[in-house]
Amino acid sequence: MQSKVFFLAVIAIVSFYSCGTPEESETPPTKSSWSPKMDEPSELAQIMRDLHEEGLQRKASLEKGQLYSGSVDNLLKMIAAAPTEPHMKGPAFEPHALAFNASYGAIQSATTVSEQIDAHNNLVKSCVACHTNFCQGPISRIELLYVN
Numbered sequence: 001m002q003s004k005v006f007f008l009a010v011i012a013i014v015s016f017y018s019c020g021t022p023e024e025s026e027t028p029p030t031k032s033s034w035s036p037k038m039d040e041p042s043e044l045a046q047i048m049r050d051l052h053e054e055g056l057q058r059k060a061s062l063e064k065g066q067l068y069s070g071s072v073d074n075l076l077k078m079i080a081a082a083p084t085e086p087h088m089k090g091p092a093f094e095p096h097a098l099a100f101n102a103s104y105g106a107i108q109s110a111t112t113v114s115e116q117i118d119a120h121n122n123l124v125k126s127c128v129a130c131h132t133n134f135c136q137g138p139i140s141r142i143e144l145l146y147v148n
């Protein structure tokens with residue numbers, strides 16, 4: 001019984017970290033204190049971190065009036081990637097991932113800054129749409145990616 005309570009507490013802490021309120025992870029740990037053993041992201045969480053990082057870079061570039069040409073090549077791996085917790089993925093996950101992928105394509109094919117800003121903001125919408133279903137915690141951080 002006691003070990004079951006402990007187990008549930010661990011699960012609660014782990015899910016809080018990944019999909020809980022963003023405050024916890026607001027200050028990224030410094031390189032020197034970062035310990036991969038303590039903080040090993042799931043395969044899916046790692047893809048998400050790359051996407052978030054890339055979104056920040058694209059936003060900065062667009063705000064300077066420059067087209068952004070980088071891309072993350074592991075997008076469709078999202079569909080097969082293991083999440084931190086099985087409940088973080090459900091039947092609606094794949095359609096969201098495919099919609100996301102289509103929005104991502106529009107970013108790559110944009111030829112003007114204003115076109116890419118529209119495509120970027122559409123992509124952020126599809127991040128939020130999937131997160132509304134599967135992982136609410138990071139939504140306020142994701143919304144900061146919008147370019148006005």
Ligand code: HEC
Nearest residue numbers: 018042044045048052083084096097100127130134135138
């Ligand atoms: C198809 C659904 C889906 C889409 C689209 C999606 N996410 Fe996620 N995201 C998730 C799920 C599920 C998790 C939880 C992953 C885990 O913990 O294993 C997650 C986790 C995250 C995390 C937390 C990662 C961590 O450190 O634990 C961030 C940040 C994030 N997503 C940002 C984004 C951004 C930015 C986009 C758009 C560019 C995006 N996501 C698009 C489903 C999605």
